Amino acid sequence: MTDDDTTDRGNIIEFVSLSAGGQGFCVEITSIREIRRWSQVTALPFSEDSVLGVMNLRGAVIPIVDLAGRLGLGTTEIGSRNIVVVVAIGSRIMGLLVDSVSEILSVNSETIRPNPTLRRDGGTSHVTGLLPVEDVMLRVLDLSALFANEGEEAA
Amino acid sequence: MSNDSLRETFFAECEELVEHLTEGLDALASGEWDSETIHAIFRAVHSIKGASGAFGYSDLVTFTHAYETVLDLIRSDALDITPEILRLITRASDALAVLVDTTRQEGAASLDPVRDLIAELDSTAKAVSADAPPEPDFVFAPVTLLPIEVPGDADDTPAGADAAADAGLVISFKPLASFYVNGHEPQRFLGALAELGDLSVRCDSQSVPPLDAFDFDGAYLTWHLRLLGVADADAVNDIFAFAAGLCDLEIRPVGAGEDLTDWSVAPPAAEPDTPADTLPGPDISPAVTPSPNVSAAPVPAASPAPATEKSPPAPRGANKAANPIQTTLRVDPERVDRLINSVGELIINHAVISQKLESCGVGNDSEIMAALDDYRYLAREIQEGVMSIRAQPVKTLFQRMGRVVREAADATGKPVNFISEGETTEIDKTILERLADPLTHMLRNSVDHGLESAEKRRAAGKPELGKVRLTAAHRSGNVVIEVADDGAGLDRERILAKALDKGLVLPDAKLTEAEIDNLLFAPGFSTADSITNLSGRGVGMDVVKTTIASLGGKVGISSVHGQGSTFTISLPLTLAVLDGMVIGVGEETMVLPLASVVETVRPNRSDIHEIGSGERVLSVRGAYVPVVDLAKTFGMHSAGSLKRDRSYVLLDAGGASIAVAVDSIQDQRQVVIKSLEGNYGAVNGIAAATILGDGKIALIIDSEALVELVSPRRKNRPLIELEA
Numbered sequence: 001m002t003d004d005d006t007t008d009r010g011n012i013i014e015f016v017s018l019s020a021g022g023q024g025f026c027v028e029i030t031s032i033r034e035i036r037r038w039s040q041v042t043a044l045p046f047s048e049d050s051v052l053g054v055m056n057l058r059g060a061v062i063p064i065v066d067l068a069g070r071l072g073l074g075t076t077e078i079g080s081r082n083i084v085v086v087v088a089i090g091s092r093i094m095g096l097l098v099d100s101v102s103e104i105l106s107v108n109s110e111t112i113r114p115n116p117t118l119r120r121d122g123g124t125s126h127v128t129g130l131l132p133v134e135d136v137m138l139r140v141l142d143l144s145a146l147f148a149n150e151g152e153e154a155a
Numbered sequence: 156m157s158n159d160s161l162r163e164t165f166f167a168e169c170e171e172l173v174e175h176l177t178e179g180l181d182a183l184a185s186g187e188w189d190s191e192t193i194h195a196i197f198r199a200v201h202s203i204k205g206a207s208g209a210f211g212y213s214d215l216v217t218f219t220h221a222y223e224t225v226l227d228l229i230r231s232d233a234l235d236i237t238p239e240i241l242r243l244i245t246r247a248s249d250a251l252a253v254l255v256d257t258t259r260q261e262g263a264a265s266l267d268p269v270r271d272l273i274a275e276l277d278s279t280a281k282a283v284s285a286d287a288p289p290e291p292d293f294v295f296a297p298v299t300l301l302p303i304e305v306p307g308d309a310d311d312t313p314a315g316a317d318a319a320a321d322a323g324l325v326i327s328f329k330p331l332a333s334f335y336v337n338g339h340e341p342q343r344f345l346g347a348l349a350e351l352g353d354l355s356v357r358c359d360s361q362s363v364p365p366l367d368a369f370d371f372d373g374a375y376l377t378w379h380l381r382l383l384g385v386a387d388a389d390a391v392n393d394i395f396a397f398a399a400g401l402c403d404l405e406i407r408p409v410g411a412g413e414d415l416t417d418w419s420v421a422p423p424a425a426e427p428d429t430p431a432d433t434l435p436g437p438d439i440s441p442a443v444t445p446s447p448n449v450s451a452a453p454v455p456a457a458s459p460a461p462a463t464e465k466s467p468p469a470p471r472g473a474n475k476a477a478n479p480i481q482t483t484l485r486v487d488p489e490r491v492d493r494l495i496n497s498v499g500e501l502i503i504n505h506a507v508i509s510q511k512l513e514s515c516g517v518g519n520d521s522e523i524m525a526a527l528d529d530y531r532y533l534a535r536e537i538q539e540g541v542m543s544i545r546a547q548p549v550k551t552l553f554q555r556m557g558r559v560v561r562e563a564a565d566a567t568g569k570p571v572n573f574i575s576e577g578e579t580t581e582i583d584k585t586i587l588e589r590l591a592d593p594l595t596h597m598l599r600n601s602v603d604h605g606l607e608s609a610e611k612r613r614a615a616g617k618p619e620l621g622k623v624r625l626t627a628a629h630r631s632g633n634v635v636i637e638v639a640d641d642g643a644g645l646d647r648e649r650i651l652a653k654a655l656d657k658g659l660v661l662p663d664a665k666l667t668e669a670e671i672d673n674l675l676f677a678p679g680f681s682t683a684d685s686i687t688n689l690s691g692r693g694v695g696m697d698v699v700k701t702t703i704a705s706l707g708g709k710v711g712i713s714s715v716h717g718q719g720s721t722f723t724i725s726l727p728l729t730l731a732v733l734d735g736m737v738i739g740v741g742e743e744t745m746v747l748p749l750a751s752v753v754e755t756v757r758p759n760r761s762d763i764h765e766i767g768s769g770e771r772v773l774s775v776r777g778a779y780v781p782v783v784d785l786a787k788t789f790g791m792h793s794a795g796s797l798k799r800d801r802s803y804v805l806l807d808a809g810g811a812s813i814a815v816a817v818d819s820i821q822d823q824r825q826v827v828i829k830s831l832e833g834n835y836g837a838v839n840g841i842a843a844a845t846i847l848g849d850g851k852i853a854l855i856i857d858s859e860a861l862v863e864l865v866s867p868r869r870k871n872r873p874l875i876e877l878e879a
Binding site: 042053054055058059061063091092 | 495496497503743744791829830834838839841851854
């Protein structure tokens with residue numbers, strides 16, 4: 001399911017490119033369950049600002065997170081044109097609110113450049129690599145790193 | 156089906172059988188039983204024995220055999236159910252459950268712990284057969300169930316005149332079509348018989364039709380067997396136990412003067428016109444034919460003889476009785492979860508359709524609306540049905556716990572009265588399964604540490620018989636399970652001393668009673684001065700606490716010196732249904748668990764009193780109840796300001812009352828609980844979520860947590876810790 005598999009299969013990785021907070025990102029397609037329009041959510045008390053609330057996804061209650069907010073890129077202005085990308089992180093399912101989703105990219109893993117920025121605390125960054133596509137650069141997002149602590153904090 | 160999954164099925168069945176066994180024994184103990192109860196008990200043990208043999212679990216076979224022998228004597232009225240016997244067979248049932256469990260986990264079980272028990276069972280059985288004169292008449296009295304065989308029996312009994320050195324059995328074995336459908340192989344059975352003694356086999360193929368009339372799925376062959384050197388038909392019956400109901404089996408002793416060459420010809424002659432597949436006929440013909448031979452049956456066969464005649468009805472009884480006994484269906488829980496979700500969607504879908512129709516101007520009295528009502532009714536019914544699959548009563552678990560307590564009582568020599576209540580309380584199956592270990596531990600603790608010895612109890616003026624009570628109940632959206640004993644209560648001084656000793660607390664720490672009690676849950680804490688077999692291995696309550704916490708639950712202790720301790724486990728019902736009151740809070744809709752709602756009030760302005768800044772109390776019939784503004788507590792926008800007339804819901808939770816100010820009260824209904832923890836995490840003050848008719852999510856409020864949230868002084872822990 002993860003990197004090992006994909007690298008074994010001729011180093012081709014498929015990404016979905018999306019934009020949030022004015023920046024271009026891409027997420028491995030294997031972690032994406034579906035893409036849907038924004039619909040009203042039910043707010044959760046005592047939640048982080050980036051957690052917009054919970055949504056009913058065919059009977060499952062999934063939290064919806066503003067990706068831009070989570071990344072510290074400000075708050076996404078919510079409108080009917082926003083897109084929710086439903087992702088699976090480990091056993092958890094959640095929705096990410098993004099500005100738009102553009103395309104599916106098949107890229108050779110060798111074209112991904114490492115993220116040269118270093119974190120002062122030595123921790124792993126949630127941007128694991130940079131992917132140049134035509135004249136733009138997409139940030140390869142590691143969702144499990146981004147949401148590593150989610151779910152434990154409130155417990 | 157792989158061997159592994161077969162084995163899984165075997166153990167699952169064993170569990171069910173042990174359950175039947177326990178139920179039967181409980182009935183015996185309560186005195187409400189009849190012969191069918193005894194039969195059911197016997198069958199349960201017998202079936203375990205049969206199946207264990209098939210899987211090569213010889214230890215289980217050995218044990219069940221000894222057990223079964225005693226049960227068989229009871230079944231045939233040769234042994235009275237005295238309290239001693241009842242205790243013996245109850246202990247055996249407990250031991251059997253443990254053996255099955257060990258075998259499941261470790262692939263084999265040692266008989267060492269039960270050697271004494273086996274010896275006891277054996278000697279009980281021997282004592283009976285020694286002093287009981289051959290009483291065939293009484294023994295096979297139940298046989299009269301089968302009128303056809305009565306004449307045969309009647310002939311039998313006076314028969315056994317002369318002794319026969321060459322005891323033997325003549326067996327007619329005619330598999331039915333279902334025998335083959337179930338994957339049985341006649342050769343296996345013949346092989347097993349050959350191990351018992353000298354076996355001659357003749358196959359009767361007379362009934363095989365010409366090829367054009369041949370049904371490939373049909374059963375045409377009859378085996379005529381003669382087994383020399385075996386007088387005990389039970390051994391043969393055991394071999395055929397698996398094929399009970401799947402074949403026609405006739406066993407009779409070899410007649411003394413019987414012509415050994417011609418022995419098998421007579422019965423088949425009657426067969427060609429009785430196609431075995433459908434008719435029970437074959438039973439009759441051999442039964443009649445052998446009777447002249449039987450008249451010469453040998454004396455020692457007197458006891459086998461009744462057994463022989465009795466055995467055919469046994470499987471038959473088994474078939475008949477199998478119906479009233481509750482059988483279960485094993486389904487992958489994920490399939491049920493999918494169903495639950497789909498049904499939830501169905502109900503929401505109904506709401507959507509009905510809203511759309513209304514907006515099209517379809518009147519409520521139109522036919523389509525009436526049909527839609529039926530739709531809703533059916534959907535609700537399906538929903539209830541599906542939900543009830545996932546939830547299971549705690550009964551099975553409690554029965555198992557009864558065994559644990561009995562074992563613990565035996566091991567410690569303390570007389571214990573185990574009381575279980577609320578056995579019909581339903582919990583999600585997953586939770587139920589994972590509760591077994593912590594509960595076992597807690598109950599052992601209660602017996603081992605909680606209850607005093609009989610002498611001490613007497614000295615304290617208590618009845619010698621200690622009480623351990625296990626209860627389950629639904630309380631404000633949780634399942635609450637309590638383990639209570641009427642022992643000495645927690646010895647706080649000793650706990651504190653031990654904790655100091657182990658460096659769990661600082662010497663100058665001032666601890667409240669509750670804090671001392673909670674030290675029990677500290678890792679590595681064990682108060683037992685001597686390590687007993689039962690508990691006190693140092694992995695104690697902390698493991699219990701961790702397990703319960705991993706199920707999203709909490710454990711608490713309350714203890715009164717000299718009167719006992721109560722451990723309370725409170726668990727969420729992840730997939731259960733909750734009776735809720737649907738309320739409007741600001742722009743959101745929320746659900747209050749109806750269990751904690753006392754009443755709703757619309758008070759006069761003068762009933763609300765401000766205290767200091769922002770704090771308010773509501774006076775209800777002379778009592779002052781703190782007011783909680785839900786919208787404010789949960790940081791939501793309130794649609795109406797405080798000036799507007801609002802409704803108040805009085806909640807009673809965790810021993811305290813609060814008045815919850817809400818913007819509207821919309822409905823009372825059953826809601827499906829959807830856990831937030833799987834995808835998000837626990838939220839303070841919120842128990843779970845549910846999906847409303849319009850597809851929107853409403854949060855279900857945790858009344859007890861809400862009480863704690865708004866009056867943190869009531870809690871030992873500071874509020875910050877909760878959110879950290």
